[in-house]
Amino acid sequence: MRALRWHGKHDVRCDTVPDPVIEDGRDAIIKVTSCAICGSDLHLYDGFMPTMEHGDILGHEFMGEVVEVGRDNRALKVGERVVVPFTIVCGECDQCKRGNFSVCERTNRNHEKAEKVFGHTTAGLFGYSHLTGGYPGGQAEYVRVPWADHTHVKVPDSLTDEQALFLGDIFPTGWQAAVQCEIEPTDTVAIWGAGPVGQMALRSAVILGARQVVVIDLVPERLAMARAGGAITIDFGNESVVERLKDITGGKGPEKCIDAVGLEAHVGHSFDSVYDRVKQAVMLETDRPHVLREMIYVCRPAGTLSIPGVYGGLLDKIPFGAAMNKGLTFRMGQTHVNRWTDDLLRRVQDGQIDPSFVITHSVSLEEGPAMYKTFRDKEDGCIKVVMKP
Known part of the structure; x- marks a missing residue:
C-alpha cells in the first residue's frame, strides 16, 4: 500500500x-x-x-x-x-x-x-x-x-x-476547548489561532452561547473564515492584541481564553519571540509559549484558560505569579x-x-x-x- x-x-x-x-x-x-x-x-x-x-x-x-x-x-x-x-x-x-x-x-x-x-x-x-x-x-x-x-x-x-x-480530531478538540471554558451568556471568549481547531472552537463557543467571540491571527484567509463564523477578529501583525482586547471588553479583559496555537507560536519580532527562538536554537527550551504568556496577561481575573494547542516539552518565562494572583483556572489536555x-x-x-x-x-x-x-x-x-x- x-x-x-x-x-x-x-x-x-x-x-x-x-x-x-x-x-x-x-x-x-x-x-x-x-x-x-x-x-x-x-x-x-x-x-x-x-x-x-x-x-x-x-x-x-x-x-x-x-x-x-x-x-x-x-x-x-x-x-x-x-x-x-x-x-x-x-x-x-x-x-x-x-x-x-x-x-x-x-x-x-x-x-x-x-x-x-x-x-x-x-x-x-x-x-x-x-x-x-x-x-x-x-x-x-x-x-x-x-x-x-x-x-x-x-x-x-x-x-x-x-x-x-x-x-x-479537530471538531471534538475545538468543542472540548469551548466546553472547558464553562461559557456563560455574558462571556467574551478570546481564541488565539484561526487554524482548523480555532475555527471549530469559535463555532463551538457560538453554539454554547458566548456573548461574543474574538479570534486572533495573522493570516487574512483565516481571519475572513473566522468573521464568517461570527467572530470579531484581531490581526496581531497590524494591531496590539492587548489594546484591542481592552477596547472590546471595556478594559476588563476576556473571561475565557483559548490557546489553539500551541508550541509553535509565530509572533514576529516581539521580545519574547526572539528570546524563545534563541533558546530553542541552543536547545535550552523546546516550545514557544508566547500565546500562553499573553493569555495569562490579558485574561480577566478569575477567568479560565483552555489549552487544546499541543505542547511538547519545556516552557520558559511563564508568568505563573500573575496566573496565581489573578486566580486563573487552567484546563487542558489531549x-x-x-x-x-x-x-x-x-x-x-x-x-x-x-x-x-x-x-x-x-x-x-x-x-x-x-x-x-x-x-x-x-x-x-x-x-x-x-x-x-
Missing part, C-alpha cells in the same frame, strides 16, 4: 509499505477513504516532537470502510463506515470509565517511555511518535486499528466523508474524543454545523508531501487539507 512516512525534519515521502494485518482479536483493518493533515502533524514535520523514527507512518485524522475484523471484535462488521478517533481507547480502564479517554491506561504500548517523561502514561495515539505508542497513522491506504471495538465512531450513510471526517462524538454527530445530522466548511484543499495521497509545506507556510489560502487515498 501507499503511505506518507516521516524521514526526518521537513522530509515526508509517499512510500510503498506492507499492508497492515490483524494482530489482536479486537483489531480491525480500515480501508481509508479520507484523511487529513492536522496542525499537530506540523510539529512532527518541523522536528519538534521527540521519539519519531525514520519511516514512521503519519496521520491521526482519518476515516474509511471496515474490511477486516478480529475474532473478538463484535462491535464492527465488514462494510461499515467509521471515523477513527486519534486517541486509542480500551474502554475498560478506570480513566476510560470516567470518560477521560486521552489518558487511557492501557493503549500506549510504550507506556514506560511516557511514564519517564510525564510521570504517568497517556493513551496511545495514531501516527504521533513512539512516546505515544509508535502506532502507524492514517495517512495511508489501509490502517490497523487496535482496540477497534471501542476506538471508532460509526458514520451513517446520510453523511459525506467531508461532513464526518473531523469527528476524529481530546477525550469519544466523550463528545455522539452529541457532535447528532449536531451535524441536525444541521447545526457542517464541519466541511474548513476544507480548502482536497488532494491525492501522492500530493501529500508537497501539501505539508503548503499548509505549514500558509500558502495558497491553505487552511485544511483532505487527502483521498
